[in-house]
Amino acid sequence: MTAPVLLALFLAAVQEPVDILITGGTIVTMDGDMRVVEGGAVAIRGREITAVLSPQDPLPQARQTIHAEGHLVIPGLVNAHGHAAMTLLRGIADDLSLLEWLQNYIFPAESKNVSPEFVYWGTMLAAVEMALGGTTTYADMYYFEEEVARATETVGIRGVLGQSVIGFPAPDYKTPEEALAGAEAFIERFKDHPLIVPSVAPHALYTTPLDIVRKAHALAVKHGVPLQIHAVEPPEENDQMIEKLGKGTIHALDDAGILTKETILHHAIWLSDEDIARIQKGGASTSHNPESNMKTASGLSPVPELLSAGISVGLGTDGAASNNNLDMFEEMDSAAKLHKIMRKDSTAMPAKTVFTMATIGGAKALGLGERIGSLEAGKLADIVLIDIREPSLTPLYDVYSHLVYAIKGSHVDTVLVNGRVIVQGGRVLTVNTEEILEKARAIQEKIIESLEK
Ligand SMILES: [Zn+2]
Structure with a gap:
């Protein structure tokens, strides 16, 4: 030429x-x-x-x-942790201890109501709430994740969607082995989707056997997708793990080779200096969920220490039932102020650091730092x-x-x-919000009825 x-x-x-x-x-x-x-x-x-x-x-x-x-x-803001469909349980019970709240309200309501329809409409509600609040990417871990994907795509936001794997019968899969197979099928189906990043989500080490978490991690590595897990959220988790496995959660995950760049540790509250060094060395990331952690009185993640170790930390709302909204601006405000009061140091977690967590930091934590944030x-x-x-x-x-x-x-x-x-x-612009609100109210009626039986 x-x-x-x-x-x-x-x-x-x-x-x-x-x-x-x-x-x-x-x-x-x-x-x-x-x-x-x-x-x-x-x-x-x-x-x-x-x-x-x-x-x-x-x-x-x-x-x-x-x-x-x-x-x-x-x-667009990145909500690094949540359970979208739990919008339908927003405000069903508050002001209880974490275990009482879970065992007497959330688990019964879920076991009687979580179906593909519940997940689809709950996620539609969440996705609309998030879109209106400026969240363009969110991470999810729940059941019937294909329904989560369908709703996310319909509203038109981006989702890092984790098919749950848990050590007891769940609404979608009766055994963790079935859930692992379901997670792999989900990953294969959505691998090249323009909005959905499929992911595998073993619930936590205190609910899911280590061997199953190891298999979930192998799946994440094989397909190059994120693994999401709740890690050291309740104050008693480390003691339980020491009793069961002879070591705390982070130590056990490290010894099993799970703290790699694929892995995002949600909450990451009860960390020793040694745990932080293990996370840093392995290349895993964490999510910080201050409003949920305050509401369930779980504790406070040592975010400044994680950040100074060079670990990617995202910001999340967690599910709407423990927040009780999905507003990332409120979450940022809480994150900035909570660390200040807990440390009695008003220079802790400055605004720029917090906004970084809600954007590029969260993107990196979810393995999307090259594409968004x-x-x-x-x-x-x-x-x-x-x-x-x-x-x-x-x-x-x-x-x-x-x-x-x-x-x-x-x-x-x-x-x-x-x-x-x-x-x-x-x-x-993408969906009829009024229809979604009507569906949510109708499902609420069913939930109330189911709990009266
Ligand atoms: Zn959670």
């Missing part, structure tokens, strides 16, 4: 209009330099961001322009616009301060996932 032909091809490529151009907002990129671009633009083609432009850069032609003056433009050319276009022309958000001195301490999920205006607008003007 001659030079003029190459030049013509180059110009054609440059001039090819982008699909969406977001202009005029304050772009909080969360890239390696933590750039904040005032009045810049984000260009999107297909599912990907093609450029983050400064105000002086020429703007490309665009098929659609989203005018973002007066808005913050941030990476920041606004950069080549990353997937998961983007949230927040209208800051509000009394409660005026004036603005520092974007991270606002994002952690002032903004609520209800301030979210527009949400894109994979370059597709799924929330606009604070309304979900």
